[in-house]
Amino acid sequence: MTEPVPAGPTPIEALHDEGPAAPPRSQMRDIWDQFTRHKGAMVGAFFLVFITLAVLIGPYIWSVDPQKIDIRNKDMRPIYTMLWDSSAKVSWAKPLGSDQLGRDHLAQLLSGGRASMAVGWVAMVLSLLIGTVVGVMAGFVKRLDGILMRMTDLFLSMPILPLLLVAVTLFRQPLRAAFGPEGGMFILIVAIIGITSWMPTARIVRGDILALKEREFVLAARSIGTKPFRIITRHLLPNVLSPILVSATLGLATAIITESALSFLGVGFPSDFPTWGKMLADAVARMEDFPERVMLPGVAISLTVLSVNYLGDGLRDALDPRARGR
Amino acid sequence: MLTFAIRRLVLAIPTLLFISLAIFMVLQLAPGDPLADQPLTIPPEVRAKMREALGVGQPPLVQYWKWLVQIAWVEPKVLIDWLTRESWLLGWLPDTQLYQGELRVLSWQTRSPVMDIVVQRIPQTLWVVGMAYVVGILIALPIGIYSAYRHYSVFDQAGTFITMIGFSIPPFFTGPLLIVIFSVQLGWFPSIYDTTLVVNDWSSFKTQLQQMVMPVMVLALQTTAQISRYMRASMLDNLNQDYVRTARAKGLSEAVVVGVHVLRNSMIPVVTVIALNVPSIFGGAIITENVFKVNGIGQLLITWLFANDLPGVMTLTFIFAFLIVIFNLIADILYGILDPRIRYD
Secondary structure (H helix, E strand, O other): OOOOOOOOOOOOHHHOOOOOOOOOOOHHHHHHHHHHHOHHHHHHHHHHHHHHHHHHHHHHHOOOOOOOOOHHHOOOOOHHHHHOOOOOOOOOOOOOOEOOOOOEHHHHHHHHHHHHHHHHHHHHHHHHHHHHHHHHHHHHOHHHHHHHHHHHHHHHOOOHHHHHHHHHHHHHHHHHHHHOHHHHHHHHHHHHHHHHOOHHHHHHHHHHHHHHOOOHHHHHHHHOOOOHHHHHHHHHHHHHHHHHHHHHHHHHHHHHHHHHHHHHOOOOOOOOOOOHHHHHHHHHOOOOOOHHHHHHHHHHHHHHHHHHHHHHHHHHHHHOOOOOOO | OHHHHHHHHHHHHHHHHHHHHHHHHHHHOOOOOOOOOOOOOOOHHHHHHHHHHHOOOOOHHHHHHHHHHHHHHHHHHHHHHHHHHOOOOOOOOOOOOOOOOOOOOEOOOOOOEHHHHHHHHHHHHHHHHHHHHHHHHHHHHHHHHHHHHOOOOHHHHHHHHHHHHHHHOOHHHHHHHHHHHHHHHOOOOOOOOOOOOOOOOHHHHHHHHHHHHHHHHHHHHHHHHHHHHHHHHHHHHHHOOHHHHHHHHOOOOHHHHHHHHHHHHHHHHHHHHHHHHHHHHHHHHHHHHHHOOOOOHHHHHHHHHHOOOHHHHHHHHHHHHHHHHHHHHHHHHHHHHHOOOOOOO
């Protein structure tokens, strides 16, 4: 009575897989692939690593004291000047020349880069910290949202560069007295840049948190009794990491430029403490005779900022799922 | 829309009050003494009286209130008087004579009204900075449009690279660089901006143009970099939309599709960015004005800052804050006008 069940329809030949499907790819792998395809970002990342290593390790290899005054060998030109001007005053002992007091330019560039990069990194981390905390609080705690966002708007309406100048000139003396000329200035500049540049991060983080906290996985986490703090650290923060990373690169670039601008205007670090901006500012007066003293620190600042910006561009492309695979 | 504008305008007042109070309180912490340059032989009681005369002796809140009254009540009266007396705009009105010799905000350094000095400096800033902004926008828009239209083409790559460079090179480097190239090596342009130059014939007009080229170039490079990036991103967002395909399917020419349909929609965020950046150009011009010795507002701020002239610094910083708040408002309103999808009410 029951008819034998016919064998299943014969599979269509064309639908056969040629081979096994590719193994599933993790998200990190996708991001990495997209990132490595962005040439500018790769070059930027390499250059940033290179310049960071150079200013970190360089002073140990080129162990000349950047402050050492060597008045006999003042106003040396860089060694490459020999290529077109054989009568120039050059020496292999001072490959990038020396300034009007005979201080070695290469050593100054390295230690100046150290100061600029240190200010940039610390200020960036500080502003990210403030921005993330404010953004998370505003997005997660409804009662704080109004107040915190009003505060962000207020900070955004402040004229930043004038205020920076005002603050630096005002607080310079007390902090110098408390922490020494270099330490005090470092704390002051880092704190001021951090306090005045966290607002974009806070806004982005708040927007993302507002959207994320309505999602099911947060509801699930809440329903199994996860504490709010744990929800933030375990479920929300990893998901807002990509906008934070992108704004970190922007923050690093602005922090380096702001520090150099302050030094250029003469309100930065003390005069015997080289930073790239300070070297540039000091060299402007005699740039007709010694253009390289303007060029070298200027190029260093510009290349660093350029590579950081390219890195940020690549990160944004890689972390944005819509842009991926285009 | 109108209610929104009025509400925002009213909301701007407490914002400005708060900002000015914050700036004032920060300035109160200033370690400098306005009488530090006076001889030490002055007896203490005379010194106290001199401080009183400068208005420094009173509690901070009283000082703040007096400053506020001067800036928000006395100075507008002076301005209105000037408008109805001398300006060509409202000069036909009868002289109002509102200002009856009340105390104005006086600079400690020059002992003259702060606003008078600011008004003297504004034309230079407006000429150089404003011109740079206009030039920058005029260059940026076509670059942004074309590089988005030819996405990933050589032009796009080159344009992105150049705008990235303009974005990354700070003005305190481009300024000296241009001076070395164009003033020192080539000798085409003067390295210092001469504000005493009176333009009354062709040769002085040519000199004026020559001395404006370099500061305008420095500032325009930055504007171009920013605006063209926004323009490109905004065009890219719109070029993939369905309405573009519809427009092409209808048979419209590419010029109409890109130049009318896409461009109009992409301009919405760009216009607001242009409005938002106007005050930051004023603030950012501090460095450029210093490099080229343009005696505009930014240079004035630096001078007053180093001279410890607190009323001047206070007023100038407040003017910057005022510009930021006002242009934020303008950007929001423009957004509402340009984009019918946005309704604030």
